Amino acid sequence: MNNSPTSCGGETPSPLSPRPLSHLVGAQRRVLSAAQLREHGVSAARATARCAPGGPWQQLLPGVFLLHQGPPTSEERLHGALLYAGRRQDVPAQPVGPGAGGPGDIAMITGLAALTLHGLPSAPALTALDHIDVLVPRTRRLRSTGCVRIVRAHALPAARQVTGLPVAPVARALADAVAALTDPADVRRLLTDAVRHGHCEPASVVRELSQARLLSRPHVVDAVESLLAAGRAIAEGRLYEMVRTYGLPEPVWNVDLRLPGGPHLGGLDAYWPDHAVAVELDTRAPRHGRTPQDDAVWSECARKREHLERLGITVVHLTPRKLRDSPELQATVVRTALLTSADREPPARVIVLPR
Structure with a gap:
């Protein structure tokens, strides 16, 4: 009889990485990268085999695995997007000031998903989003794939911790969201809501929109006028x-x-x-x-x-x-x-x- 310990995934931990998968709890731990699986003694070939038809796992994104069948939850999609961008979930964000991130800040949620996490009333529910925008340094060699849309920055802002996730500040997330929106009403609603509910000041929003070269778009200019009027009233x-x-x-x-x-x-x-x-x-x-x-x-x-x-x-x-x-x-x-x-x-x- 074989008395060696096995994990909940049926894997035998390697002598060099004696950490069974059974200790993992929480939604973020049901989403692991290939590198994290290797640390638990699961080879890339074995992980791929477990994602075969009828297997217990599925591949959520390249190099990112969901340790169950069925659709991923919104939280699992967020964690998976960050893992795809190379961010370890056990490395917390350590914001050190504007224009720079902490040691773990190689990626953060931005765009509409970030606005939803910040609690903007007009932001859509996470379940309604086809894409999760992830902000990464311009030097990272990543492509948008699956549910992840890569957004690049010359310098990352300091991430905010929201529900344990690194999230772009509201003004930056607004600019990234507006860049992908064409409906003037949606743009105006997001900008004015951000100011009306105290998430940021008009000046910081306009600064981000300007740096993103979005103020040449007529519907954005119109929304900014409404934003400034709302900001003055406040x-x-x-x-x-x-x-x-x-x-x-x-x-x-x-x-x-x-x-x-x-x-x-x-x-x-x-x-x-x-x-x-x-x-x-x-x-x-x-x-x-x-x-x-x-x-x-x-x-x-x-x-x-x-x-x-x-x-x-x-x-x-x-x-x-x-x-x-x-x-x-x-x-x-x-x-x-x-x-x-x-x-x-x-x-x-x-x-x-x-x-």
Whole structure:
């Protein structure tokens, strides 16, 4: 009688790799690469034989095996896609900062699957996806195959851990998803949802779309306009909340300033006439490869601020991200400007008009 131990797959562990398959649990452990099977004493030939018609296993992707028959679950497809891209599931992602991944970050889920994992309401269910997008370095020699679509990057962003999986940040996943979408409504819905539900700021989305060279597509440009409008509305709401939460004096909202009998000075989001202090939301989205039109807009904004400052009006610039991440600090900046107004020279007289 043979008393040697056997695995649940019927394999006898080799003396060099005495790790039976019976200890494997969880969905990710029902999907193994050929290299992982070898570590458990299962040769490539034996794995292929077990995937023959009527066998207990199946080959999910090249070099990736599903240790049961029947359709793979969504989780198994995700793990299989990462294994195909060469990512070991026992090497956790270790994000170290923007533009670089940790030691295990050679692949991560991106595109629609990533947006679903991040919890974007308008992203489709994983079961509805024909493809799983996987982001890899440009130097990797991989081809799209089966349910896996390979997306390449010059430098990987820092992965986010979502349900134990390395997932691209929302802004990057949006760009990869939009690159494969042609329906304007779908594109607009994804972009606005990402901002409305607080997953990212408009500027980061536009930056990724610009770097992906997607802003030449008319339906993407239209969606970005909707995105920026939604982002501004959200930022204005945060500004109102900041003023009221931290007890700042109530300003006049959304006004235009003019010199008496003179030119228009520009619009402001909030203005305290008795203190000559203004708040302007900076919702401009910097783009990769700025055009002369972009430079003109930025120059005009700088001239406007300088003009107001020369007239004795203090302009506090706030960004949507600052209002989201540190509202108390931004309230302190505004309060300081209000408290120190008496120490400054009296401002020029201006006319305040509703905008």
